[in-house]
Structures are given as C-alpha cells and as structure tokens.
Amino acid sequence: MPGLVLCSKNEAATSVRHRNGASSGSGSSQLPHALSSPAMKLFFGCITVAANNLEAAARWYAEKFELENYGVIEEDGARFCELTPGGNKMEPEIVLCQKESDEAGPDRPILNTANAAKAREWLLARDVNVGPVETDRQGTRYFEMRDSEGNTVEICEEP
Numbered sequence: 001m002p003g004l005v006l007c008s009k010n011e012a013a014t015s016v017r018h019r020n021g022a023s024s025g026s027g028s029s030q031l032p033h034a035l036s037s038p039a040m041k042l043f044f045g046c047i048t049v050a051a052n053n054l055e056a057a058a059r060w061y062a063e064k065f066e067l068e069n070y071g072v073i074e075e076d077g078a079r080f081c082e083l084t085p086g087g088n089k090m091e092p093e094i095v096l097c098q099k100e101s102d103e104a105g106p107d108r109p110i111l112n113t114a115n116a117a118k119a120r121e122w123l124l125a126r127d128v129n130v131g132p133v134e135t136d137r138q139g140t141r142y143f144e145m146r147d148s149e150g151n152t153v154e155i156c157e158e159p
Helices: 009-019 038-042 054-065 116-124
Strands: 004-006 047-051 068-075 078-084 094-098 110-113 141-146 152-157
Touching: 038 116, 047 054, 054 068, 054 078, 054 094, 110 116, 116 141, 116 152
Parallel strands: 047 094, 110 152
Antiparallel strands: 004 047, 068 078, 078 094, 141 152
C-alpha cells in the first residue's frame, strides 16, 4: 500500500506562509474550519498523501474534491502539490508529496465531516471508491475511501 502521512494544520500553514514570505507568528497559521468551495463544505481538515504519480494524483484530487491544483512545486529536493479551495494558496487542505520508493507512512490521513452519510453519497456521485459508513466502539461514524493510487483516506464524522 502506498505511504500516507498526517499533516498538522499549523505545520502546513507555516510551511506555505514561509514559502510565500508571510509571517508565521502566533495565531497566523490557523487554517479555515471548512473548505470554502460550496461542494466541499462537507469536509474539513488538512491531510498529506504520498503519491507515486504526483501529477495524476493531483488531477484526481482536484477533480473529485473540487480543489484548485497549483501544479508541482520543487523545494529542497522535495516534490509536492498543494490543493486548496477557492484559489487561496495560503491555506492548503490536501498536500500531495512525491512518494519515495521505500517510503511508508505511519497512519492513514483523516478528513473530518459533519455528516458521514452525506459525504459518502457526495463522493459516490463523483465515482470515488468508498466503503460503507461504520460506527466505532466510541460511537463515531466514519467510512474509508480509496484514491486513484489505492491510498486509503478515512472520512470521520465529528460528534
């Protein structure tokens, strides 16, 4: 299975603000609570996904989640793409990183939603491979989706 890693909102925002010359002072690295695209109000959070084919994965995520794709960025030997809602490059929501051949991520990324059933139906309508809505031992509703490379992303309903 391709490698996946989690991304903290502060790390992503600080990284982007640093690249764009903005201050990363206290409180300035907060990302919005929900994605600003009308269709994307179902999802919120920030994830990083490692991809074998960065360009193809970026096109897939941009299409399926209605995000802006800014193309491949190369910095300090790393290749990545930032996908954001509404063209605001200061607020990345999905970051795709070039997967190294031996890279393995520790955890699967988790996007949050207010309604797991609606989010699942929205993704199904866009031909995304999704599993059934399940409930864990703590009563949290969630489902899993697979991207174009077979990476698993969990969509978790906030209580």
